Amino acid sequence: MSDLCIIKGSSKGIQLYLDPDCDFMDLITEICTKFLANKNTFGDVEIVLELLGRELSPLEVRAVVESIELNSNVRVLLLREGDQVKEAKTKQIFDKFYYEKAMENARIIKGNLENGTTITCDYSVLILGDVEEKASVISKGNVIVMGDIYGQVSAGVEKDEKAYIVAASFETEDISVAGYIDPQFPEDQGGFLKKFAKKEDFECAAVYRGALVVEPLSKGLLSLA
Numbered sequence: 001m002s003d004l005c006i007i008k009g010s011s012k013g014i015q016l017y018l019d020p021d022c023d024f025m026d027l028i029t030e031i032c033t034k035f036l037a038n039k040n041t042f043g044d045v046e047i048v049l050e051l052l053g054r055e056l057s058p059l060e061v062r063a064v065v066e067s068i069e070l071n072s073n074v075r076v077l078l079l080r081e082g083d084q085v086k087e088a089k090t091k092q093i094f095d096k097f098y099y100e101k102a103m104e105n106a107r108i109i110k111g112n113l114e115n116g117t118t119i120t121c122d123y124s125v126l127i128l129g130d131v132e133e134k135a136s137v138i139s140k141g142n143v144i145v146m147g148d149i150y151g152q153v154s155a156g157v158e159k160d161e162k163a164y165i166v167a168a169s170f171e172t173e174d175i176s177v178a179g180y181i182d183p184q185f186p187e188d189q190g191g192f193l194k195k196f197a198k199k200e201d202f203e204c205a206a207v208y209r210g211a212l213v214v215e216p217l218s219k220g221l222l223s224l225a
Contacts, residue, residue: 004030007038013048013080016064020054025111025128025146027054028067032108032126036071044073050080059202066144070106070126112147113137133172142166149175155205164206170214175205180212 004027006017018027035042051064065076107121112129117136119125124141136152137143143155145167156163156178163177175183183205202217 015050017052018054031067032071035068039072042072042074046075046077048078048080049076161207166204180207183212183214185214
């Protein structure tokens with residue numbers, strides 16, 4: 001089986017060649033695995049990243065960047081697209097939710113966190129699927145879920161108010177950050193059970209002005225915190 005991603009160094013940073021046809025979750029898994037295996041080789045460095053071989057949506061680009069930073073001490077500052085160089089992280093959004101080395105030694109769960117499973121971590125967690133209804137995550141760090149959350153998720157359990165939870169969507173109220181509960185959904189005027197329409201953006205739960213707030217990752221009150 002050919003590599004789903006190939007990492008090459010260049011004078012401009014790192015080039016990542018991506019398989020154009022494979023399942024995206026398989027691609028993300030291989031990126032996580034390769035950057036973790038080469039963590040010491042890369043060292044602590046800031047780079048320009050060039051993604052080649054596959055068309056990616058903004059959310060997919062975001063997932064690639066997060067997967068690299070979760071599994072190494074590499075920080076992606078810029079993205080190169082042809083002759084253009086763009087910020088990898090819009091400062092109004094990402095810099096509010098990432099602090100230095102927040103994801104070092106993060107635990108990776110491949111696929112769904114299944115019913116009856118409880119994960120307890122002293123560091124951050126990346127789940128490449130859903131958190132099912134009778135599953136739970138308890139983390140001292142951050143929790144990133146590439147799918148939906150139906151179960152119970154707690155981040156920053158030692159009162160770390162910089163912690164956060166990111167997911168494709170929150171389908172439960174049973175979440176907490178730094179001990180804060182009862183999440184507020186400012187855009188949802190009909191209450192928690194009246195979910196607004198599915199959208200392409202991820203959602204983020206974080207502590208904002210003394211309350212637990214859930215908003216789209218790319219816009220909303222959290223980006224102004």
